[in-house]
Structures are given as structure tokens and as C-alpha cells.
Amino acid sequence: MTSARPQATHHARILEDLRRRILDGRWAPGHQLDKEIDLAEAHGVSRMTMNKVLTQLAQEGYLVRRRRGGTFVAQPRAQSAVMEINDIGAEVAALGLTHDWTLLRREITRLGAAERALLDMPADAGTGDVLFLQGLHSAQGAPFCLETRAINLAAVPAARDMAFDATPPGTWLTQTKPWTAARNTLRAIGVEGAEARHLGLPVGAACLLILRKTRSEPDWVTCVRLVYPGEAHQLVAEFEPGRAS
Amino acid sequence: MTSARPQATHHARILEDLRRRILDGRWAPGHQLDKEIDLAEAHGVSRMTMNKVLTQLAQEGYLVRRRRGGTFVAQPRAQSAVMEINDIGAEVAALGLTHDWTLLRREITRLGAAERALLDMPADAGTGDVLFLQGLHSAQGAPFCLETRAINLAAVPAARDMAFDATPPGTWLTQTKPWTAARNTLRAIGVEGAEARHLGLPVGAACLLILRKTRSEPDWVTCVRLVYPGEAHQLVAEFEPGRAS
DNA sequence: GCGGCCGATTTGTCTATTCATATTCCTGCG
DNA sequence: CGCAGGAATATGAATAGACAAATCGGCCGC
The missing domain is CATH 1.10.10.10 (Winged helix-like DNA-binding domain superfamily/Winged helix DNA-binding domain)
Structure with a gap:
């Protein structure tokens, strides 16, 4: 063996x-x-x-x-580790606010060039079917984060049967699929077009962009693009080396 | 004992x-x-x-x-660990660009309310002397990052004698003072006033703001505010749990 | 004088065994 | 029937001893 x-x-x-x-x-x-x-x-x-x-x-x-x-x-690492904003619902709840999730788009497809560019994916692994999702997280009624996500159905076949109209995919994924490596990319952008409209911001407003790619051994699991209204949100990463538990 | x-x-x-x-x-x-x-x-x-x-x-x-x-x-942890952009010179060099550091301001003082607000420090530990620094990192001649920093002279007395007109303080600190815990806060802002001027950007341009506070056991070591021109720069944090070496 | 080999030293790994400590489970008493 | 308390049990911590692997240095032969 x-x-x-x-x-x-x-x-x-x-x-x-x-x-x-x-x-x-x-x-x-x-x-x-x-x-x-x-x-x-x-x-x-x-x-x-x-x-x-x-x-x-x-x-x-x-x-x-x-x-x-x-x-x-152990239960899959929720935010035990270091740099995790996997579950936006939990993140909002920790601030003492109410959280809502609105699904804007859901389709099973293969990734085209436009989606790859949006999610910053190279020609890299995976030409199979993916579940493509877009939705809006709201905190206390106000737009909090716009999420655009691709889930690799080869790695997580169970996602095919999930509607994600009530539960955000991030919440479900963290409770379902353990991961072994993640890569976060952070950038500031001025929002444009549809994204600005969904977030209710003027074009050019400063926003925090997070692109995250999560892997589990052989394949990638999910790629996600999170856009936070700039001034309204901040991301805190506390770090203490060698102190695991 | x-x-x-x-x-x-x-x-x-x-x-x-x-x-x-x-x-x-x-x-x-x-x-x-x-x-x-x-x-x-x-x-x-x-x-x-x-x-x-x-x-x-x-x-x-x-x-x-x-x-x-x-x-x-071991030599002090440079960027061995997880989420580190301690040394901007090394960061720029890794991109294959030339790096320059221009000191804009240097003074030994006690922190006033304005500086505390800028660096997001609470009334928290430390009313003693600090070294207050501001400078501009350039890559290939173009503004790359505006750095505003306070160094706790009680924790790092040797910093009092450093000019920091040629070496950026981040480079020196990572080679000098080991740290035990760090806290990074990330946010998108529209730059204003003097910061916009130093970076050569129009007011309101999207920038990535990083506030970092580093501790070494009993006291804080340094607080730093880094402003990166938004579209031009991105920050990548690769993360793999439990794989130390 | 130089180069290769061999032995001494230091860490790496593993075993067998002992005692300590935190829980769970079960029994027995009120 | 319910709760207190004790026995059983799984992990936690520590020890002494043995062998393996790496490598530093010095010795020996040329």
C-alpha cells in the first residue's frame, strides 16, 4: 500500500x-x-x-x-488557525450584528476566461464542472460583502445538490471539507459596474478585495472573491507563532 | 528561583x-x-x-x-512564519525591482492623540519615549509604500542611536528584535491630504492600509502604518497549517 | 604536505516501564 | 429514583537504556 x-x-x-x-x-x-x-x-x-x-x-x-x-x-478547522475569514456569518455575528445572505446567481458550468480573470485563476488545474455562485452578505441590513465563488465539483461533489439560497457556501464548506493549504491575496480596488451597484457604492469607492484559493491535497476546492466596502470593514489577523492550541 | x-x-x-x-x-x-x-x-x-x-x-x-x-x-524569524511583510526591501527585491528608502521625518517624543489615532493605538501600554518615523519606500523609482512607525524605546533602546536615513526601520528591526506576537489590521481607504501627496496619488484613490502592532512578551515593540497604492500592490499570504519547517 | 578514512561525539529515534491525573462508569446508599 | 463516591481506564509525563545516523576531526599512508 x-x-x-x-x-x-x-x-x-x-x-x-x-x-x-x-x-x-x-x-x-x-x-x-x-x-x-x-x-x-x-x-x-x-x-x-x-x-x-x-x-x-x-x-x-x-x-x-x-x-x-x-x-x-477534530471538527474541521473553523477559525482555529491563523488567518481565516472563512465564515462571514460568524464574522458578522461576532460583531453583534444580524447577518443576511442573498443569493444572486447560481449555475453549474465550466469556467470561462472572464470568470478565471475575476477569480485570478491561471489556466491551472481543473477544466471540469464547477459550481459558480454569487451572493451578497448583509450586516444589520446594510451591504457587508459581495461574494463570488467557484467550487470544484470534482473535489466536493456534494455541493452539486446544495441550493445555497439560505446558507452561504463558506459556512457550509468550512463545516464539510477540511483543507490543507490556503492562499489569500489582498488588494485595494476602486469598485466598478455591477459590483458597485450591488454594494450600493459610487463607482471608484475604495474597497478591500480578498481572493482566496483553498486546496485539499490533490485538487483545489474553491476560489472566492470577496469585496468589502472599504472604510466600513477591516480585517484583523492575530498571529502568535508556535502556540498552536 | x-x-x-x-x-x-x-x-x-x-x-x-x-x-x-x-x-x-x-x-x-x-x-x-x-x-x-x-x-x-x-x-x-x-x-x-x-x-x-x-x-x-x-x-x-x-x-x-x-x-x-x-x-x-536560530537567527530571528525573518519571514519564516506565516503572514509577514516585515521587510519591504526584501519584498521589493523579490519582485526583481530596485528599492529606495527616503526618510521624511524622525523624532523622539511621546505619543500624542493624533499619532495614536493614526496608528490605531488605544490608551494602551506605553507613555514613555518613542521614536517616531515616517518614510517612503520606492520601487523602480515609483512610490511603493508610505510607512509611519512608532518604536517603543523602552523595549528597543538601541533604536535611539539609529538614524534610519539609509536603512528602513523594518529591515533593522526584523534582524534585531525577535517578536512573540503580531496583530495585523487590513483595510481599504481612500487616501487624503499629505499621504496622497507623498504617494503621488489623487485624493480618494483606493489604497491598502496595513496597521501592524508587534509585541515581545511584556511590552509592545513597534506600531506601523503602511499605505500601499491600491491597484499597484497586492499582498499574498500563503498558509499551510501544521507544517512548520 | 595532502587527502582519504575511521572513530568519537552529538543528536535522532525507539522501546519498555512506571507513576500520575482526569474522566467515565457503575455501584450502592439514602 | 437519584445522587455520591469509588473503581476502572485512557491519556499525560517522565525515566533509563539502546541503537542508528550524521558529521567533525584527527590520524595515517602516501
Whole structure:
């Protein structure tokens, strides 16, 4: 099976093995693992070695461990990590405001040149079907963020059956699909055309643009373009290295 | 000595002890530590326990370890970590452009209400002397970023003697003072007044505003306001959880 | 004097075992 | 029936010992 790794220590091999099982969904969030001793025996190592692996995965946020309780797969990282504005509903709620989501557009298609340009995607991976979405987040009735998103249906087939007319896709995705890497691009723009109209802003008003591309191992999961009315919104990223939990 | 920590495991105490020595400069970058065995004995623990501590610190980027070579304090984290645009000179160089720094203002003072508002500092820590700086970064001759910065002289006394007329303060600081926590705030603004003039932009042009506050354990180190001409610049933050080195 | 090899040293990894601690579960008493 | 308390159990922490891997240095032969 997972041969093809000639030079690797026991705990490195087991670490990758377990991480993969979590990421590809074989072990769903909430799944309870066997106890240290049994896992150790199953992998042919001592409990100390297995403990090192499990401790590491817990530190990375993949597992939650409780004494006597056992070891569980953690819920997908919501905003545990570092730089996350995945769930705009939660973001608005944290400010103590009411949140609304209005779906403006939904279609299943292949990406054309215009959409690729808008989402800053190169000719890169993926010519298959995508779910293309656009919608408006409102806070306390006022436009808060315009979201334009492509979801790779090859990576997240379940998205095909979601309407996203009541739940924003970001909320659903963070609860559904774990990711392994993300790339955020930030820029200031003067809004134009339809985007200005949706946000109720004059053309040329300063807006914060976030382009995010999320990956899960082999393919990309989703690309999203978020436009925030400039002065009204700010984005805070707190960062403390090496202090995972 | 370091009592005052009633409930703590051995490796947690030692971990904090060593981290402190690195952060407050008692162990300078490049300093060679004693070998595991000796450190273990000095702290009254076994080698396995000390190994756990040193391995952890190496993973956090504080130490560099080489077999047979020994264990060394790492050079201060430049942009090893996650979300770093500390050194604008390096940023510009990475784009293959020439970089220039023009100092516009330099004074040692106490922060007034206007400066606090500009840098988004609350009545928060620090009524002592600060070094207040303003300057312009240029790339290939064109304005690239307007920097306004306060440096806490209580935390970085050496900054008092630096002119910063040739080297930007960000470059110097990242090579001098390690930090433990940072907070970035991002916003889009329409530039006004003097800032527009310095950047050579019309009033109201969209710009990316970054406010960063850096801490090192007890006090704040520096607060900086960076204004980037909007369309011309974008900020990319790549993020991969749990993959430290 | 120079280059290659070999041994000593230091970290890396793993094991077997012991004790500690936090929960859960179950039993028994009111 | 419900709650208190104790036993069982899974993880957490630490130890001593052993071997592997990397590499620094010095020794030896040429």
C-alpha cells in the first residue's frame, strides 16, 4: 500500500498515514480512534512512539484528546488557525450584528476566461464542472460583502445538490471539507459596474478585495472573491507563532 | 528561583525558561547551547525530557539542531512564519525591482492623540519615549509604500542611536528584535491630504492600509502604518497549517 | 604536505516501564 | 429514583537504556 517511502522514521510514516485518513474523509470529524495501545500494536510500534504521533496531530489541530475519554477527529478547522475569514456569518455575528445572505446567481458550468480573470485563476488545474455562485452578505441590513465563488465539483461533489439560497457556501464548506493549504491575496480596488451597484457604492469607492484559493491535497476546492466596502470593514489577523492550541 | 508556577510539568517549565532566554537576548542568535545531556542534568531531568523540549523549540523555529554539530539559537524569524511583510526591501527585491528608502521625518517624543489615532493605538501600554518615523519606500523609482512607525524605546533602546536615513526601520528591526506576537489590521481607504501627496496619488484613490502592532512578551515593540497604492500592490499570504519547517 | 578514512561525539529515534491525573462508569446508599 | 463516591481506564509525563545516523576531526599512508 503506502510503500514508496524508503527513508522514513516510524512516527513520520504513521503521522502521514493518519493525517491522510482524516483529510480524505475516511475518518470523519467526530470519529473516535482506537486507544493508543491498540493503535501502537496495529502499527507495530511502542505506545511512546504512537503517543508522539497522536500528540503531534493534536497540536496541529487534527485531533482532540481527552484523558479517559479517548481520541477523536477534530471538527474541521473553523477559525482555529491563523488567518481565516472563512465564515462571514460568524464574522458578522461576532460583531453583534444580524447577518443576511442573498443569493444572486447560481449555475453549474465550466469556467470561462472572464470568470478565471475575476477569480485570478491561471489556466491551472481543473477544466471540469464547477459550481459558480454569487451572493451578497448583509450586516444589520446594510451591504457587508459581495461574494463570488467557484467550487470544484470534482473535489466536493456534494455541493452539486446544495441550493445555497439560505446558507452561504463558506459556512457550509468550512463545516464539510477540511483543507490543507490556503492562499489569500489582498488588494485595494476602486469598485466598478455591477459590483458597485450591488454594494450600493459610487463607482471608484475604495474597497478591500480578498481572493482566496483553498486546496485539499490533490485538487483545489474553491476560489472566492470577496469585496468589502472599504472604510466600513477591516480585517484583523492575530498571529502568535508556535502556540498552536 | 523560577518558582511561582505551582502546577506545571517539567518540560513546560523548561520550555518557557529557554524560550525566555532566547527572546530577551540572554542567548543571542547563533549562540551554541550545551549538549542535551548536560542541559538535562542541569535542569534535573532525563535526556528524553530535555530532547522533547529542544525538539519543540526547534519546531517553533527558535533553535537549529544538527547532529554532531550541536544546538544553536536560530537567527530571528525573518519571514519564516506565516503572514509577514516585515521587510519591504526584501519584498521589493523579490519582485526583481530596485528599492529606495527616503526618510521624511524622525523624532523622539511621546505619543500624542493624533499619532495614536493614526496608528490605531488605544490608551494602551506605553507613555514613555518613542521614536517616531515616517518614510517612503520606492520601487523602480515609483512610490511603493508610505510607512509611519512608532518604536517603543523602552523595549528597543538601541533604536535611539539609529538614524534610519539609509536603512528602513523594518529591515533593522526584523534582524534585531525577535517578536512573540503580531496583530495585523487590513483595510481599504481612500487616501487624503499629505499621504496622497507623498504617494503621488489623487485624493480618494483606493489604497491598502496595513496597521501592524508587534509585541515581545511584556511590552509592545513597534506600531506601523503602511499605505500601499491600491491597484499597484497586492499582498499574498500563503498558509499551510501544521507544517512548520 | 595532502587527502582519504575511521572513530568519537552529538543528536535522532525507539522501546519498555512506571507513576500520575482526569474522566467515565457503575455501584450502592439514602 | 437519584445522587455520591469509588473503581476502572485512557491519556499525560517522565525515566533509563539502546541503537542508528550524521558529521567533525584527527590520524595515517602516501
